[in-house]
Amino acid sequence: MSEGERLTELAKRRGFYFPSSSAYGGAAGFWTYGPQGAALKSNIEDAWRDRYVVKEGHQEISAPDVMPEPVFEASGHLDGFDDMIVECGECGATHRADHLVEDNTDIEEAESLPNEEVMDLIAEHGIECPSCHTSLADQPVDNFNLMFETNIGPGSSSPGYLRPETAQGIFVEFPQLSEYARNQLPFGVAQIGKAYRNEISPRKSLVRVREFTQAELEHFIDPEENEPPLAEVEDVVLPLYSVADQQAEDGGQRELTVREAVDDGVVESEWVAYYLGVSKEWYERIGVDMDRFRYRQHLAGERAHYASDCWDAESEVDGDWIEITGFAYRGDYDLSKHADHSGEDYTVFKQYDEPITVERATVDPDMSYLGPEFGGSAGAVADALEALAERNPDAFDDDEVTVEVDGESHTVPVEQTNFSVDEVTENGEHIRPHVIEPSFGVGRIIYTVLAHAYETDEVDGEERTYLDLPPEQAPTTVGVFPLMDKDGMAELATDIAGDLRAAGLSVTYDDSGAIGRRYRRQDEVGTPYCVTVDYESLEDGGEAQRASESASGDEPRAGTVTVRERDTTEQKRLPIDGLAETLEQLSTGDRTFDDL
Ligand code: GAP
Helix, strand or coil, X not given: CXXXXXXXXXXXXXXXXXXXXXXXXXXXXCEEECHHHXXXXXXXXXXXXXXXXXXXXXXXXXXCCEEEHHHHHHHCHHHHCEEEEEECCCCCCEEEHHHHHHHHCCCCCHHHCCHHHHHXXXXXXXXXXCCCCCECCCCCEEEEECCCEEECCCCCCCEEEECCCCHHHHHCCHHHHHHHCCCCCCEEEEEEEEEECCCCCCECCCCECCEEEEEEEEEEECCCCCCCCHHHCCCCEEEEECHHHHHCCCCCCEEEEHHHHHHCCCCCCHHHHHHHHHHHHHHHHHCCCHXXXXXXXXXXXXXXXXXXXXXXXXXXXXXXXXXXXXXXXXXXXXXXXXXXXXXXXXXXXXXXXXXXXXXXXXXXXXXXXXXXXXXXXXXXXXXXXXXXXXXXXXXXXXXXXXXXECCEEEEEEHHHCCCEEEEEEEEEEEECCEEEEEEEEHHHHHHHHHHHHEEEEEECCEEEEEECCCCCCCCCCEEEEECCCCCCHHHHHHHHHHHHHHCCCCEEECCCCCHHHHHHHHHHCCCCEEEEECHHHHCCCCHHHHHHHHHCCCCCCCCEEEEEECCCCCEEEEECCCHHHHHHHHHHCCCCHHHC
16 A cells, blocks of 8 residues: 555544545545544644744734635636646546646656647657546647636626635735735735635545645735844755756755855745745644655746745655645735736835935826827827836937837827926835745645654554654544443543543543553544553542642542553553643643653
């Protein structure tokens, strides 16, 4: 069994995730998170929120999943969010053409190639339909838009789309969000939510799906003035695989600190470098194996339409590198597009420290001249003259000035434009912020964390599978078991489970089957600690404890339980009194099991 298959089997058997709607035959690319998976997902999202919202001081929003068509006309998704599709002439199955080329040749980034070249490569390499093995030579390679379309309200007059990235819900609301940030740059807006892509070939369980959760941060900055707090992460060592290294004969991944990566120009944007550093520490925290992890820079042909530079965090599973997060420098692409398409103001007013006096060139064209001369184009000619005066006042130095309107040149005598240059006082200017975007795919991170946590060893002569998840991420922190369901052990164990839950720990109570089997069940879902109540627990725990409990008005309760650590399977006897606090300290790393 491959690593991925082994994981999918465990995920289904133990309730991490499984294919959705299977009672009705299912639909590829849709997965349900079971109880363990939903808890793991929520722990990872909480850890993300803690690092990228709370610790960074950003704001979080929650925007709708469905957005009207004009949003995606402006964002470029309607025209440009396509994958290459090839349909089998025999069985009608559709496949992602670039992936077929990558799977059957040495070419690594076929999506950057033109459709015709991909079609030629399919013929040249004799690539067959993976479903029925008929040759795909001469089958056309077309573009397929990945957005799910819907209608907003009855009828089809108001088309909408399920958002293909959560980011657009932030960009569209920029004017409002900027006001909440008192128009002070830099500020960041984060969102954790669903994104939808009608992938041509969903594959590898959570890796390529049609509905998934993204955790995205859009950090709006003034590119002229704002700098990231690079010193906070400058010593973090990044495993970097740059474009130059990917293209060099003997190139490979290099280890550079954040500071070195910036100083050597390997990572161009300090902001991108900052988030690479922050994220490296975060991935370690949630259990990604750093020996199976790298940052790879996008080749020019791979970059999304909005990005001027992009690095992916990639994890290795089953010998394949999976993109788990994209770190893109989006510039002012999105805000400019939404400003152009909506006519709204997507700028921030940047106040100067001191007012400044500048020379301002203006025109006040004589419409009684422009009207008869240019007819229906007169207004557009006037606008073009105004724009030209602002952009290039020297163009008005001669007797005549020429402007282009809809591809046609119009020449106007300068005296008819009433051109003048005046001194004006300015308090500030409108600027369009730039955006740095770390965009995390939560499902792929879950897949990575589970794959990297999967361990086997031998315990009592039997093979054991366990997940060495960090306690903070584990779906359950403590398993509580009565050794037997008699003589009051179950009652005491139920009480202890209740107390631990009341203290905020995530607890599973299990009284079925042999104790060894119960340990194995918890090992397989990564529960870091198990507590067993046995006969000794029912005995008096000692005068001191009894006295303190009586003094506090609690029922006196007996002494100790066995606490077992998952990875070492080591067991220790600990007093019930203070158990919640001890387990809390263990799970946050404030104490180690050895210290007990
Ligand atoms: N807003 C930028 C953006 O959406 P992306 O690289 O297309 O960028 C970001 O997606 C992340 O979302 C990826 O790094 C990946 O983890 C996740 N992702 C994208 N498509 C996915 C899919 N079909 N299934 C699962 N996760 C996906």
